[in-house]
Amino acid sequence: MTQSFRIENGGLINRDKKISFKFNGKNFFGYEGDTLASALIANGVHLIGRSFKYHRPRGFFGAGVDEPYAIVQLYRNGETEPNIKATEQELFQGLEAKSVNCWPSVNFDVGAINNLLKMFLPAGFYYKTFMWPKSFWYKIYEPFIRKAAGLGTASIKHDKERYEHKYEYCDLLITGSGPSGLASAYSAAKNGAKVILAEDKSRFGGTLLTSEVNIGNQSGKEWADSIISELKEMPNVTVKNRSQVFGYYDHNMLVMSERISDHLPKTKKFHPKQRLWYIRAKEVLISSGSIERPIVFGNNDTPGVMLSSAAKEYMKVYGVLVGRKPLVFTNNDSGYETAIEFKKNGIDPIILDTRKEPQSEIIEEAKSMNINIKNSYVVVAAKGYKKVKSADIAKISDDKEELGLIENIDCDCICVSGFWTPTIHLASQSGNKTKFNEDIDAFVPGISKQNEKTLGAANGIYTLEETLKDSFEKGNLLSKKITNNDNKISFPNVVEKKSTVHDKFWCVPLPKGKNYKRFLDFQNDVAVSDIEIALKEGYRSIEHVKRYTTLGMATDQGKTSNLNGLQLVSKIENKVVPSVGHTTFRPPYSPISIGAIVGREVGKHSKPTRKSPMHSWHEKNNAVFVDAGVWLRPRYYKRGNENLFEASKREAKNVRKNVGVCDVTTLGKIDIKGPDAAELLNRVYTNAWLKLPVGKARYGVMLREDGIVMDDGTTTRISENHYHMTTTTAQAANVLSHLEYYLQIVWPELNVNVVSTTEQWAGAAIAGPKSRDVLKKLFPLVDVSNEGLPFMGYVESELFGAKARIFRISFSGELAYEVNVESDNGNFMWEKILEVGEEFEIQPYGTEALSTLRIEMGHVAGSELDGRTIPYDNSLEGLVSKKKDFIGKRSLLREAFTAEDRQKVVGVVPLDKKTSIPEGSHLVKDSKATLPNPKLGYISASCWSVEYDNPFSLAILKDGKNMIGKKLFVMSPLKNKIIPVEIVSSHYVDPKGERVRS
Amino acid sequence: MRSQNEFSYGGDATVKRPELGKEISDQDWDNFVYNRKSLRGKHWELWQHLSGCRQWIKIQRDTATHEIFKTLKANEEIS
Numbered sequence A: 001m002t003q004s005f006r007i008e009n010g011g012l013i014n015r016d017k018k019i020s021f022k023f024n025g026k027n028f029f030g031y032e033g034d035t036l037a038s039a040l041i042a043n044g045v046h047l048i049g050r051s052f053k054y055h056r057p058r059g060f061f062g063a064g065v066d067e068p069y070a071i072v073q074l075y076r077n078g079e080t081e082p083n084i085k086a087t088e089q090e091l092f093q094g095l096e097a098k099s100v101n102c103w104p105s106v107n108f109d110v111g112a113i114n115n116l117l118k119m120f121l122p123a124g125f126y127y128k129t130f131m132w133p134k135s136f137w138y139k140i141y142e143p144f145i146r147k148a149a150g151l152g153t154a155s156i157k158h159d160k161e162r163y164e165h166k167y168e169y170c171d172l173l174i175t176g177s178g179p180s181g182l183a184s185a186y187s188a189a190k191n192g193a194k195v196i197l198a199e200d201k202s203r204f205g206g207t208l209l210t211s212e213v214n215i216g217n218q219s220g221k222e223w224a225d226s227i228i229s230e231l232k233e234m235p236n237v238t239v240k241n242r243s244q245v246f247g248y249y250d251h252n253m254l255v256m257s258e259r260i261s262d263h264l265p266k267t268k269k270f271h272p273k274q275r276l277w278y279i280r281a282k283e284v285l286i287s288s289g290s291i292e293r294p295i296v297f298g299n300n301d302t303p304g305v306m307l308s309s310a311a312k313e314y315m316k317v318y319g320v321l322v323g324r325k326p327l328v329f330t331n332n333d334s335g336y337e338t339a340i341e342f343k344k345n346g347i348d349p350i351i352l353d354t355r356k357e358p359q360s361e362i363i364e365e366a367k368s369m370n371i372n373i374k375n376s377y378v379v380v381a382a383k384g385y386k387k388v389k390s391a392d393i394a395k396i397s398d399d400k401e402e403l404g405l406i407e408n409i410d411c412d413c414i415c416v417s418g419f420w421t422p423t424i425h426l427a428s429q430s431g432n433k434t435k436f437n438e439d440i441d442a443f444v445p446g447i448s449k450q451n452e453k454t455l456g457a458a459n460g461i462y463t464l465e466e467t468l469k470d471s472f473e474k475g476n477l478l479s480k481k482i483t484n485n486d487n488k489i490s491f492p493n494v495v496e497k498k499s500t501v502h503d504k505f506w507c508v509p510l511p512k513g514k515n516y517k518r519f520l521d522f523q524n525d526v527a528v529s530d531i532e533i534a535l536k537e538g539y540r541s542i543e544h545v546k547r548y549t550t551l552g553m554a555t556d557q558g559k560t561s562n563l564n565g566l567q568l569v570s571k572i573e574n575k576v577v578p579s580v581g582h583t584t585f586r587p588p589y590s591p592i593s594i595g596a597i598v599g600r601e602v603g604k605h606s607k608p609t610r611k612s613p614m615h616s617w618h619e620k621n622n623a624v625f626v627d628a629g630v631w632l633r634p635r636y637y638k639r640g641n642e643n644l645f646e647a648s649k650r651e652a653k654n655v656r657k658n659v660g661v662c663d664v665t666t667l668g669k670i671d672i673k674g675p676d677a678a679e680l681l682n683r684v685y686t687n688a689w690l691k692l693p694v695g696k697a698r699y700g701v702m703l704r705e706d707g708i709v710m711d712d713g714t715t716t717r718i719s720e721n722h723y724h725m726t727t728t729t730a731q732a733a734n735v736l737s738h739l740e741y742y743l744q745i746v747w748p749e750l751n752v753n754v755v756s757t758t759e760q761w762a763g764a765a766i767a768g769p770k771s772r773d774v775l776k777k778l779f780p781l782v783d784v785s786n787e788g789l790p791f792m793g794y795v796e797s798e799l800f801g802a803k804a805r806i807f808r809i810s811f812s813g814e815l816a817y818e819v820n821v822e823s824d825n826g827n828f829m830w831e832k833i834l835e836v837g838e839e840f841e842i843q844p845y846g847t848e849a850l851s852t853l854r855i856e857m858g859h860v861a862g863s864e865l866d867g868r869t870i871p872y873d874n875s876l877e878g879l880v881s882k883k884k885d886f887i888g889k890r891s892l893l894r895e896a897f898t899a900e901d902r903q904k905v906v907g908v909v910p911l912d913k914k915t916s917i918p919e920g921s922h923l924v925k926d927s928k929a930t931l932p933n934p935k936l937g938y939i940s941a942s943c944w945s946v947e948y949d950n951p952f953s954l955a956i957l958k959d960g961k962n963m964i965g966k967k968l969f970v971m972s973p974l975k976n977k978i979i980p981v982e983i984v985s986s987h988y989v990d991p992k993g994e995r996v997r998s
Numbered sequence B: 001m002r003s004q005n006e007f008s009y010g011g012d013a014t015v016k017r018p019e020l021g022k023e024i025s026d027q028d029w030d031n032f033v034y035n036r037k038s039l040r041g042k043h044w045e046l047w048q049h050l051s052g053c054r055q056w057i058k059i060q061r062d063t064a065t066h067e068i069f070k071t072l073k074a075n076e077e078i079s
Helices: A036-042 A110-116 A125-129 A136-148 A179-190 A220-233 A308-316 A334-344 A361-368 A425-429 A464-483 A528-536 A542-549 A562-573 A594-598 A615-620 A644-657 A677-684 A732-746 A771-778 A823-840 A847-857 A889-893 B026-033
Strands: A014-023 A026-032 A071-076 A079-085 A095-099 A163-175 A195-198 A237-240 A243-249 A253-259 A274-286 A290-292 A305-307 A326-330 A350-353 A372-375 A377-383 A390-395 A407-410 A413-417 A420-422 A433-437 A442-447 A452-454 A519-521 A623-628 A631-637 A660-663 A668-673 A697-703 A709-719 A722-727 A753-756 A761-767 A794-799 A802-807 A816-822 A904-910 A922-924 A937-945 A950-957 A967-972 A977-984 B008-012 B042-048 B056-062 B068-073
Touching: A014 A036, A026 A036, A163 A179, A163 A464, A163 A594, A179 A195, A179 A220, A179 A274, A179 A464, A195 A243, A220 A237, A243 A274, A243 A425, A274 A425, A274 A464, A274 A594, A290 A308, A305 A308, A308 A326, A308 A334, A308 A413, A326 A334, A326 A377, A334 A350, A334 A361, A334 A413, A350 A377, A361 A372, A377 A413, A420 A442, A425 A452, A442 A452, A519 A528, A519 A562, A528 A542, A528 A562, A542 A562, A615 A623, A615 A631, A615 A823, A623 A847, A631 A644, A631 A847, A644 A660, A644 A847, A660 A823, A660 A847, A668 A677, A668 A732, A677 A697, A677 A722, A677 A732, A697 A889, A709 A732, A709 A794, A709 A802, A722 A732, A732 A753, A732 B042, A732 B056, A761 A771, A761 A823, A771 A816, A771 A823, A794 A823, A802 A823, A816 A823, A847 A937, A847 A950, A889 B026, A904 A937
Parallel strands: A014 A095, A163 A195, A163 A274, A195 A237, A274 A452, A305 A413, A326 A350, A326 A413, A350 A372
Antiparallel strands: A014 A026, A071 A079, A071 A095, A243 A253, A253 A274, A290 A420, A377 A390, A390 A407, A433 A442, A623 A631, A660 A761, A668 A722, A668 A753, A697 A709, A709 A722, A761 A816, A794 A802, A802 A816, A904 A950, A904 A977, A922 A937, A922 A967, A937 A950, A967 A977, B008 B042, B042 B056, B056 B068
């Protein structure tokens, strides 16, 4: 296809570099410097998608960030990305894009039937219609709506691109490189301030690129270029293009998204795709300009209807004509500039001006060029389906209520200008109390809450001279405060054409007997009639109207629709716009990619990975790992073709029969020292600690102040004032903070110091009837007999020269020891244990076997100590001292905690001794009871008992104490299982605890 | 200046834990454990320098603007 709408010369594109790209499978050419939109328009393509609700044809409306229609699915270097604005996406070699929101194709779209049914799709339609029957929602309505109403497809593949985060400080952050941004940056930079100038687009200069002005005997663009190149040379200035400041947060922190590689066919080696900047600025100058707003008329969403400023930008920047028979529909002078540009390119436009007799320099120029101007004229409705073919126009009465005779004129595009709306998003996000400016019919920033000032068009200043003056001055003043320099800039001579006041006209009345859709929000298909219905139905607050009709809720956040929506509400409500107020602006200003937000924190970088000193041994010996918080722990050691179930059963069995060794390095370890250490433990744990002798360990339970169990573990008295506390892997960090809180805030009088030693010690649990034999070989000099080292005893020794701590403690319920050595010796210890244990058939065991062993012993762990249970629930009430006070004790008196039928941990065995019980299942009395079936408890942990070779589970059961021997049902709707079970003691194996003491 | 990420919030700094071993009414205990005012404006809070020196500190912060007015060490009384 040829670029039949490309003007022969002109524009800022590089005509020497032809670029090929694909849209909806068809090949096209554009030039370097094009956007996807300008290249498509150059090729005469105006149908780019379908609208969200009615699936009406969609073309281009703008030429940049304000674009509501032209959203495409982009394909780049084997990746795909949804929600890309064709007006922002720069063209690159091999670019591919597809329409979204249409099926099967953009030209023939099944969903367009919605357009014929539009009388049935009013505001709130989804709320009203898809309510019943309830069961239809998940299976029929939702999947259909989702398929019909998407804005593209997110890739489910891993994103190979790299995204970076950067933190920066500056004196002045300036958002936008139009005239106000350039002038303020220049004068601040001259004062030596550290300046960051951010430009969203690829080209600097903003409106200077498209307006016919003269600054210091240079064209606007030449002046912008010279300022930018001077700024780029200054060491105190950072100039960034393709960088959008999208969020203004507390304490003058702003976030900017820099698109480093999106305009390239492929990201360069060692480059990120995008970079997110967190910028703390002493002062912020908002120079984000303004966005042209449309005038509302019938079928104003037809492809070919677009903003007049966009039509001008396509001509001046891209050398592209949006049409050959343009109609310019305006209520102000901006439309004339577009018409003049058309005329300069040999095209004859027709201007319809809603004003009766406007006079200004610009209008004079248009007249002198013999442009056809029709005053007091409006477009009543656009005609054509996939592209504008003609327009119904009419004269309008002075009071703007009555339409004259309707005439139809040929045209292929309608360029609309309804005046300008300042881009106040950042100011509003900063907490600025915006105010309504009657002169321009729009909100402008008012009272600042943070250190920000808004300049130029974003502040409602629409003349170049005034903008430059104000911006030079503000840049100078603010930087002077910071640097104490005062370098005055000589103000350049400015030539611009004077314009006259705009007409406060924004919506064309419907002609009699016609029912045209007049759209306010082009992306979400919200028409005038929808707002009227919402108000008729009683919605008053603009925030409610917004949510009910979805006005301004699309991905463009109503950049082109908000003000006209407000005008309509205030007109119907007979209020003034400021009293209706505008809805809240929230970051991001325009969509940013999830990848940029996440940055480098993906995959294994999303959290740190902690590994024990024995990790590489585990790896070499076929360990299958499991995440335990940020730790990686061996879950089981695979032998041959074993699966998890087989391997863990073998490992657990071997512990019960012979001896096993488990890496317990991950357990939290806290070193406690000081004369008041025993007193601290006595207050923290529920049981008594004052009389624990040196060389002894004790099991303890600690509560939160609300009486809920926080953690459990053993603490050993190493010496008179020195204790070694262990915590569960999961709670290690919380317990340390907990102790520090009480020592620093609540009881500062206690003379105790605590420090984490989790990573200082490597730990190995040696468990099983033959563990003593292994220990004898490891520590030949230590008396490890039952008398020499009894249950809960502690000795220090050397393991083949390495300092070692030996604890006789058990989690498996077997005779067991835990040996700690300094981390550097961890692997040495581990290999020695396996070496000397070989003759006793020692095997390493992982967390799965560890769980099996503790579950069938009825030892509670994280799945029972789940932040919802008290000591009684875990059968730990024997450890609760009646004599002394401790953290959380008072809460145990609460009525629910002392109830007779309070929940308690029990054992659960399936009657058939075969069916495994899913964790999380509910226990009920009657499996056939009508719903909701009263739930008596839940399965907290399940295993296959290696002692009895049948399934066994622990459960927290209401009135558990009196339920032993009862028959209940386990229900798992998730797994579709109903299992008859018997309730037994939670201490399924060795209920008297003889083995640990043997 | 330290990054906010290093700190962890620890609740209302004006709450005093009842003395150990003393009789206390249900109401007073409930107030200590559960009942907190959700103030808009200046608020004394506990924060811990978790990824740092491990000290608990008291911070007077505006809950609406996040402005920080004063900081105190753990053992300093709020005046």
